[in-house]
Amino acid sequence: MKSNKLAMSLIAVALASTCGLxxxxxxxxxxxxxxxxxxxxxxxxxxxxxxxxxxxxxxxxxxxxxxxxxxxxxxxxxxxxxxxxxxxxxxxxxxxxxxxxxxxxxxxxxxxxxxxxxxxxxxxxxxxxxxxxxxxxxxxxxxxxxNDAFLGKVLGEYAVKSLKAKSIVIVDDRTAYGQGLADEFEKAVKANGGKVARREFTTDKSTDFTSILTSIKANKPEVLFYGGADAQAAPMAKQMQALGITAKIMGGDMLNTDKFIELAGGKPAEGHFSAVSGAPIxxxxxxxxxxxxxxxxxxxxxxxxxxxxxxxxxxxxxxxxxxxxxxxxxxxxxxxxxxxxxxxGTFSFDAAGEPKNAPVTIYGVKNGKWDVVVVK
Structure with a gap:
């Protein structure tokens, strides 16, 4: 009888376990x-x-x-x-x-x-x-x-109409992100009556831009658009200062990090711009x-x-x-x-999967931090 009770107890435990599962x-x-x-x-x-x-x-x-x-x-x-x-x-x-x-x-x-x-x-x-x-x-x-079409539009318009840049050069890292954003920026510059004096490319692994920057210097750029990440834009900023190039770097969201300011080493980061999809946090x-x-x-x-x-x-x-x-x-x-x-923000999507509400914020480095310049 005890054996039967034990068996029933074991079955009950097993059933409870199964139910638990x-x-x-x-x-x-x-x-x-x-x-x-x-x-x-x-x-x-x-x-x-x-x-x-x-x-x-x-x-x-x-x-x-x-x-x-x-x-x-x-x-x-x-x-x-x-x-x-x-x-x-x-x-x-x-x-x-x-x-x-x-x-x-x-x-x-x-x-x-x-x-x-x-x-x-x-x-x-x-x-x-x-x-x-x-x-x-x-x-x-x-x-x-x-997407980049809107980000590039905002950046290109700002470079021509707000910064009044007459000499604009473009460098991109040949990634889908960097080249794609640079393409959209170039379109926007031209659509707003500006001109691109020169376009160069590098890779997303490069950190030495001396050769490119030396050749660009002759164009006396006021804006240098960089399509790429902070790990490349920061040393570029330092090397620009060393070469006496006073152009403002402009770029997309991947520049908008504390790492850019840190790697640039303080002063070389000052005065540069980035644009980020979305409102400031x-x-x-x-x-x-x-x-x-x-x-x-x-x-x-x-x-x-x-x-x-x-x-x-x-x-x-x-x-x-x-x-x-x-x-x-x-x-x-x-x-x-x-x-x-x-x-x-509020999320809803169109038929293609694009967000219906997508503001862009332009930031500038001031006193060692990214400050909001304008929200588009």
Whole structure:
């Protein structure tokens, strides 16, 4: 009899365990891709921090989708800001059957990787700014920030009309991001009646620009547009000062970091400009509160797009709740129709996946920090 009671107890425990499993959280895998090593790691880690902060909050609150509690898990991958590595990362995320991909950061990585996600039917939310990303026509692709066409338009107009630059030279790093933004800047300069005196190119690994700058000096540039990242723009600023070139550097969002000022070494960073998709964090709907949470958790300042990556997690969660499903094919339509007020702004997308609200902020370095110049 004792034996029967023991057996019944064991069965009861097993049934309880089984019930526990059936009631366990549904795991939602958030694929993540950005550079986590190398000279662009500070961007990628900032992006990952934004995702982590949102995931921790949602898991603490408890999210229910279709009557089932879900648990969000990040599947982070280091794409090294390299297109070849990026496609390998994309295939790895597809093979792991992630529910969505948050990333990538670089346009050169995002564009080829997006085809793999589209073929697998996995939604992707990226901050890649090259227009070609969404011109491919993939229905699963979304952009979280404004594209280069608008960013370049704002920068080119500012260089000609506000800075009154007569001699403008362009240097780009030949990446999809750097070259794409430089192309749009050149179009905008010409559309506003300006002229590009010279155009040169380098690579995203270069740090010695002496030869290029020496040849450019003869053009007496007032503006030098650089399409590329802070790790190259900073030494360029130092070398310009050493050569007596007084041109203002202008660039995109990848210049807008404390690292640019740090690497430039103080004074050489002064007076240069960058443009960033989105409002200044202090002017974002939930920017100040987000900034405080971010600093409290990670003991560092926001680098660039952490707020948008944070919002991307909430966007996905909201779409899943509206669709009553965590399956990509089922929540994708809800994502397309979303209208969500996040910390960085209100998100809704047009038919191509472009954000409908995408302001641009121009910043300038003044007294060792990036200050807002104008919001367009």
């Amino acid at each position: 059936s009631l366990a959280d549904t795991v939602v895998k958030l694929g993540f891709g950005s550079p986590l090593t190398g000279p662009q790691a500070h961007y990628g880690k900032d992006n990952l921090n934004g995702v982590q902060l949102a995931v921790d909050e949602l898991n603490a609150k408890g999210v229910v989708v279709g009557g089932q509690k879900v648990k969000f898990e990040i599947v982070p991958e280091d794409d090294q800001a390299d297109p070849r590595t990026g496609t390998q990362v994309a295939q790895k995320l597809v093979d792991q059957k992630v529910n969505v991909v948050l990333g990538h950061f670089n346009s050169g990585v995002t564009i080829p990787a997006s085809k793999l996600y589209a073929d697998a039917g996995i939604p992707e939310l990226a901050v890649a700014t090259n227009p070609q990303y969404l011109k491919q026509g993939f229905k699963s692709a979304f952009r979280l920030v404004g 202090a002017k974002q709907p939930g920017g100040p509160a987000f900034e405080k949470k971010y600093k409290d958790k990670f003991k560092q300042d926001v680098v660039l797009f952490a707020p948008q990556f944070y919002d991307s997690v909430y966007l996905v969660a909201e779409a899943m709740k509206k669709a009553n499903s965590v399956e990509p094919a089922k929540f994708l339509p809800a994502l397309k129709a979303i209208n969500y007020k996040g910390v960085s």
